[in-house]
């Protein structure tokens with residue numbers, strides 16, 4: 436087994452690497468070669484309880500929640516420095532366990548989270564109003580009330596991540612949790628646990644007190660314990676809407692705060708006056724970026740009927756230039772799906788699209804000449820009606836659909852006719868109209884003419900409708916991990 440890393444793959448509990456109580460192991464495979472690259476412990480319920488207990492003790496008795504924000508910010512900057520030193524290793528692990536192509540492994544997957552960490556420590560934390568005066572008010576018949584509003588760390592947090600952007604998603608939760616003064620148990624997805632285990636080394640280098648961060652590797656059983664254990668105060672979950680619903684229900688029994696970042700089927704509205712080259716590039720990126728395994732990718736292209744054929748031609752020309760293969764090969768522009776199960780799920784949805792009468796304009800099958808690896812061709816459906824399964828269901832694979840519209844109102848109606856509301860886009864030379872349409876799309880983030888690209892840490896990231904609850908990044912992300920306390924006194 437060729438392991439792409441030098442760090443410990445043991446659990447990280449109470450500031451120490453431990454083996455765990457179970458002999459069960461998760462086998463991590465490179466999805467491009469199907470070869471095992473690591474084995475990590477499958478944490479038992481006892482292991483998870485030990486991690487939660489360590490986080491609870493660190494919260495109730497340790498120094499971290501009581502440190503000044505400026506002291507916590509200094510520790511986060513030490514963490515960022517260590518990450519920067521070890522970026523090449525992080526990139527190599529990401530390519531091997533998640534199947535990212537190099538540009539993605541070097542940008543969104545690794546450097547953006549580090550930039551996000553620095554932004555939190557250098558800009559958001561110093562500017563945040565941790566304490567603010569409560570305006571004096573006259574309580575009729577009871578005199579004057581005044582006091583202070585104070586933000587305090589929420590408590591012990593369970594941070595549960597999806598497989599597709601392992602380090603990025605773990606850090607999206609960990610950064611605000613640590614900034615707020617919370618303690619945490621982090622559980623990465625079972626298919627991609629390695630990058631998150633490396634975060635234990637970063638915590639050591641930053642001098643985080645023991646128990647502030649704990650990392651357990653495991654699957655459903657570990658996740659269930661993390662969302663039901665009464666010592667946990669907050670659950671932040673990124674994953675499918677199906678599991679998100681379970682997490683919401685599991686956490687309800689002990690009334691935990693829940694932040695959910697779930698799926699998407701995001702619409703890109705292309706008006707007749709759009710920059711077609713840009714709109715086509717964005718549609719191609721929606722299909723091919725990480726082989727379509729991105730929650731906020733623009734996978735539904737809604738195009739004015741007068742320019743439908745021209746746009747489709749441009750998308751097809753772009754897809755014809757995509758090279759599918761092992762990310763370790765520098766010429767590859769699109770890598771594999773994470774597993775055979777994920778590939779079969781996407782293939783079944785493609786067959787459903789055909790049965791429902793949509794046309795495959797490109798792809799639809801497995802690429803020739805790749806005997807190993809969970810690869811699929813980039814695929815485009817035309818002749819799609821928004822009521823079809825393929826227009827409503829998240830593929831989480833390299834598949835896009837194109838739907839024509841006649842009026843702006845119809846475009847907005849189609850965009851909003853979805854159970855999801857994570858992201859959206861508008862393409863138009865008339866930027867005032869584009870802005871007005873952006874305001875009508877019921878989604879957490881909308882880009883105009885390609886702006887933002889969905890990874891700006893100064894944005895607030897999150898979903899409307901069944902795409903989730905709460906926000907990540909920046910001060911809105913920080914606020915999710917804080918309680919607000921009012922302390923009042925009399926004016927006498």
Ligand code: NAD
Pocket residue numbers: 595596597598599600604622623624625653654655657658659662673674675676677678679681682685696697698699729730829831857898902903
């Ligand atoms: P998943 O829902 O299968 O698993 C997510 C995590 O939940 C894993 O760590 C898993 O072990 C854990 N889990 C499973 N059952 C659980 C339970 N009963 N209780 C608690 N935890 C449990 O998702 P996935 O296949 O890893 O990721 C793909 C999904 O994630 C897609 O739907 C995608 O849209 C979504 N996603 C959303 C965002 C976002 O920010 N909105 C980002 C990335 C991925």
